[in-house]
Amino acid sequence: MPSESKTAETLVETPQRLSALREEIASGNVKAVELASRYYERIAALNPVLNVYLSLSKERALAQAGRVDGLAAKGDPLPPLAGIPIGIKDVLVMKGAPATAGSKILEGYHPPYDATAVTRLEAAGAVLLGKLNCDEFAMGSSNENSAFGPVRNPVDPERVPGGSSGGSAAAVAANMAVGTLGTDTGGSIRQPASFCGVVGVMPTYGRVSRYGLIAFASSLDRVGPFAGNVRDAATLLGVIAGHDERDATSSAAPVPDFAAESDNPAAGLRIGVPAEYFGEGLDPEVRAAIEKGIQALKAAGCRVQPVSLPHTRYAIPTYYLIATAEASANLARFDGVRYGYRSGRSESLSAMYRHTRDEGFGAEVKRRILLGTYALSAGYYDAYYGKAQQVRRLLAEEYLRAFAQVDALVTPTSPVPPFKLGEKTGDPLSMYLADIYTVTASLAGICGVTVPCGTTGAGLPVGMQILASHMNEATAFRVARAVEAAKV
Amino acid sequence: MTAKVTLDDVKRVAELAHLELSQDETPGMVKDLNAILDYVAELNELDTSGVAPLAQVSELQGATPDASLRADVVLPLLDRAAVMAGAPESDGAFFKVPKVIER
Numbered sequence: 001m002p003s004e005s006k007t008a009e010t011l012v013e014t015p016q017r018l019s020a021l022r023e024e025i026a027s028g029n030v031k032a033v034e035l036a037s038r039y040y041e042r043i044a045a046l047n048p049v050l051n052v053y054l055s056l057s058k059e060r061a062l063a064q065a066g067r068v069d070g071l072a073a074k075g076d077p078l079p080p081l082a083g084i085p086i087g088i089k090d091v092l093v094m095k096g097a098p099a100t101a102g103s104k105i106l107e108g109y110h111p112p113y114d115a116t117a118v119t120r121l122e123a124a125g126a127v128l129l130g131k132l133n134c135d136e137f138a139m140g141s142s143n144e145n146s147a148f149g150p151v152r153n154p155v156d157p158e159r160v161p162g163g164s165s166g167g168s169a170a171a172v173a174a175n176m177a178v179g180t181l182g183t184d185t186g187g188s189i190r191q192p193a194s195f196c197g198v199v200g201v202m203p204t205y206g207r208v209s210r211y212g213l214i215a216f217a218s219s220l221d222r223v224g225p226f227a228g229n230v231r232d233a234a235t236l237l238g239v240i241a242g243h244d245e246r247d248a249t250s251s252a253a254p255v256p257d258f259a260a261e262s263d264n265p266a267a268g269l270r271i272g273v274p275a276e277y278f279g280e281g282l283d284p285e286v287r288a289a290i291e292k293g294i295q296a297l298k299a300a301g302c303r304v305q306p307v308s309l310p311h312t313r314y315a316i317p318t319y320y321l322i323a324t325a326e327a328s329a330n331l332a333r334f335d336g337v338r339y340g341y342r343s344g345r346s347e348s349l350s351a352m353y354r355h356t357r358d359e360g361f362g363a364e365v366k367r368r369i370l371l372g373t374y375a376l377s378a379g380y381y382d383a384y385y386g387k388a389q390q391v392r393r394l395l396a397e398e399y400l401r402a403f404a405q406v407d408a409l410v411t412p413t414s415p416v417p418p419f420k421l422g423e424k425t426g427d428p429l430s431m432y433l434a435d436i437y438t439v440t441a442s443l444a445g446i447c448g449v450t451v452p453c454g455t456t457g458a459g460l461p462v463g464m465q466i467l468a469s470h471m472n473e474a475t476a477f478r479v480a481r482a483v484e485a486a487k488v
Numbered sequence: 489m490t491a492k493v494t495l496d497d498v499k500r501v502a503e504l505a506h507l508e509l510s511q512d513e514t515p516g517m518v519k520d521l522n523a524i525l526d527y528v529a530e531l532n533e534l535d536t537s538g539v540a541p542l543a544q545v546s547e548l549q550g551a552t553p554d555a556s557l558r559a560d561v562v563l564p565l566l567d568r569a570a571v572m573a574g575a576p577e578s579d580g581a582f583f584k585v586p587k588v589i590e591r
Contacts (some may be wrong), residue, residue, distance in 0.1 A: 204551075205545050206551075219543065249544075313530070320524065335506065339574045348587075349588050351586075354508035357505075357508070358507060358508040366507055370502060371521060371525075374501045374525075377501065377504060387531050389541030390540070391536060391539075393540060394534070428524065470548075
């Protein structure tokens with residue numbers, strides 16, 4: 001199909017609800033193999049416009065779908081995601097499938113193992129369609145840093161889908177998957193969910209195993225789901241959450257039935273509205289939409305009260321120092337020795353390292369490695385990295401104090417609606433400021449959900465960020481369900 | 489913390505990070521790093537004396553309940569042949585790299 005004929009009306013499509021789809025598969029009305037094939041047809045039609053998938057795992061997906069159909073035919077009980085088509089952000093590894101992390105430096109790498117989140121989805125019956133485009137090494141807020149070209153926003157292909165999990169958000173918005181996995185280090189699930197008008201979940205730090213995740217900043221990285229509605233996102237989180245002895249940071253805390261918990265009404269919950277998230281730089285149309293969402297929560301019986309988080313303005317500098325310092329260490333492993341690309345200009349070991357990294361990494365990745373290396377270097381460590389770690393504690397403790405008064409905080413996810421491709425690429429700092437409302441929760445390790453909350457006059461999606469304290473995803477889901485039900 | 493980053497600083501840091509920057513790239517990086525470092529200097533406004541650094545949220549009370557290290561025993565991991573097959577150059581047992589010591 002010619003790309004010129006594609007408009008938002010044909011690109012945006014809400015996926016069928018997971019529970020309904022599973023019912024159809026269980027009854028035999030829908031064959032999982034046919035469902036997967038229909039998704040591959042839609043991907044073939046839309047990917048030339050949206051650039052959402054980097055690779056497809058058809059053989060593996062159809063084999064899994066066949067197994068599900070076999071179980072259904074025998075009338076056997078089906079696992080919770082039986083036959084559900086899911087896409088995976090290409091920073092999580094799948095055995096034998098190309099793993100790029102949106103970078104040229106992993107060219108030719110086919111990992112010999114599955115990430116734990118991938119293993120758990122498949123054990124629950126999910127059909128894994130392929131790998132989704134993202135900013136290189138998950139560094140970016142627009143998906144324009146992918147070495148394989150930007151993802152476009154299905155709502156308006158002239159606009160960015162957000163980042164870094166732009167492919168994961170766009171895939172759900174365009175129904176190129178029923179659900180997807182993304183990762184969030186400073187907003188990389190929540191912000192693209194907001195830009196594409198879908199639900200995105202950043203679980204508590206430690207809730208979901210990172211085994212098989214290509215690391216960006218290890219004290220911040222989370223794996224979490226996207227879906228077309230809150231309950232489906234809760235179901236997906238329930239499948240991937242839980243202790244994994246292969247990730248030393250994973251928590252052994254029991255995993256509640258998030259989907260069932262999300263059915264509990266939000267009435268009576270105490271909702272905090274931090275004034276610092278509604279100040280200068282907030283787009284008036286975004287503000288109006290979020291205020292309508294807050295009114296809807298009041299109408300649903302929530303007790304809304306103001307809270308103060310005065311250190312908020314220090315979150316972006318703190319985040320970018322810590323994230324880049326950790327990235328400079330994590331990305332040291334990409335040196336042309338063990339996997340991926342090696343420069344042809346390898347006349348010595350040192351030259352091999354330097355040329356491989358120069359040719360393999362994109363500009364933003366180099367910028368962050370340089371910044372992180374600088375912040376960690378002798379003479380600057382205390383002034384930059386040490387200082388940032390101290391402020392990180394102040395920011396985290398400020399959130400914990402707020403959660404002594406309220407059950408959840410609500411804010412805009414992004415200060416602006418989705419911007420146009422190229423609008424911010426010339427100025428790295430302005431791109432960093434796009435994360436102003438999301439990075440503090442990353443630093444504090446708490447959980448957050450983005451739920452669609454109205455649109456601007458031009459029809460661009462607005463997302464509400466709902467934050468809850470450590471391990472209280474269920475509370476965030478209840479609030480998100482109330483916003484969703486209000487159809488702001 | 490208001491140090492101006494010079495061209496030489498960027499070259500030195502690039503060397504530390506094993507990054508070979510081209511002539512074209514370096515001036516832009518100097519400009520970007522200065523802009524970013526000027527911005528992060530805002531942290532100097534805060535008095536953090538006596539505040540313990542927070543490296544991991546697990547240090548916060550109740551943040552990651554029941555996180556525990558597993559027993560330190562060797563478990564079967566990845567198949568060696570499969571791992572070596574992903575390397576740019578290997579003899580099957582070892583990764584091969586350019587000669588390090590000239591005789």
